[in-house]
Amino acid sequence: MICLSGVKIIDPANHIDGDIGDLWIEGDRIVAAPPAQDGAEMIDARGWIAAPGGIEIHSHIAGAQMAMARKFAVREDRMDAGLLLPPAQIAQAYLKMGYTTVFDAAMSPMLSRLTQDDLKAMRGLDCGAYTLVSEQICVVDAIKKQDDQALKSALAWLLTRSGGYALKLVNPGVGLAWWMGKLLSSLDDALDGDRLTQRRIILAIAQAAKELSLPHPIHLHAGNLGRPGSWQSFCETVLALEGLPAHLCHIQFYCYGKDDRGRSCSAAEQVVETIAMRDNLTFDVGQIVFGPAMALTCDLQLVEWLHRVGSGKWTCRLLEGEGGMGLLPLEYKIKDPSSAVQWATGLELLLRFPDPTRLFLSTDYPNGGPFIAYPRIISWLMDGEARQKMLAQVHPSAKLRTSLADIDRQYTLTEVVQMTSAGPARALGLQDRGHLGAGALADIRCYQPQSDIENMFANPILVIKRGQVVLRDGQLKLPSSGNHLSVEPDWDKDREVIFKEQLQTNTTIDPRYLGWLERGFHENREVIPCR
């Protein structure tokens, strides 16, 4: 048994905001204060702050895309910048920041073995991955036929067989369009007669996810990412959901208007106006940070467009039966007008959005930059002076084309914990974390309060994962392995033979040889119930 005594507790999910108290840990759980306290390891935590461990809702940390990016980066000096780390180092970097649960944002079912192997190598972290479903043959076929039962089974089959946690949609239909040599321009572009459009794919899968009672609703990467004027199509996508629950990712990249010279400017205010009242939705920001980054996406139309507007190298790989993936090295420069507008727009969005339990911190790693920049981003949110100082250094377009300079709001410590822990836990349907109540997993981060906010968040004084001290006084103790979080929704198993046949008929793949269909998972698999 461990006791953190005399600690200042920040636990917004339980409405505790800075009360001084003791936190008791037995095994891997937080427990109520026991009557007999002999033999407990007492940690004098007076003067420290304790918060639930950080939860990453959207980061690209594993699998085939990362492997491709690492290979691609070898000649780009990007490995040295700490951008594309190997799996074990990714886990250590998250743990050192006090993050204890991390989700990979895009797992190809076909190549899910690679993702699972990477997650297994992330010792100490609890991990999961979102299964890419929006271009899958069996999914598209069921939507075309308007066969809701087949669709639910197809989605559950892909999730279960790939070891996924949630359904990921990436600019739905973009892969199909790409295979057909078409480009998608609106929600209602016909992909196959008028029976298949982006709108229909989004609605059908969002409805199916709800009926499958998945702990996390659809995780949606909307279309038109990064374009000047993208805020309008983004808001159309929000409305197209018709009130169904969803998480929309890296939404900074859609908060752009167009000025009279056709350049991007911030439309964060318009986007916040549309999304703030829609309680069915959660979001992550996709904040950019200055320095090297890597566009790494299944949105092939996006990566091709980035190549055209920015030149430079890019590559893409098509995957039979499920769209494709592409990548392109990026650099956000402090004196570059577009980068400056992107940086300021993300902060403006975070500061204008009223509810940190629904808009979460992310850099869409590695698309917006490294996740180890979170402490710096938090310092810009909590300290108006630090923000203005940074704003003075970046290209003046950040002041001219966004209204960041006019915003006074400063995040409180509680809001930071809501944005990095309590909110993501709720959005992910993880009831045993994101808070410090009795029965919760003992995933805890402690900080020594100080005026240097970035340093405080970058260097927790203590991190506990599942009741084990994994970081103390800057020293990482080799953590034990973490759990692999997945789901097992109910489905009609008789349909599996049909899904396999569809693959066999429409691709050159023999399903018998697909690693993802029957072989083993992470040994510490934890199934989160569908409710």
Ligand SMILES: [Zn+2]
């Ligand atoms: Zn992403």
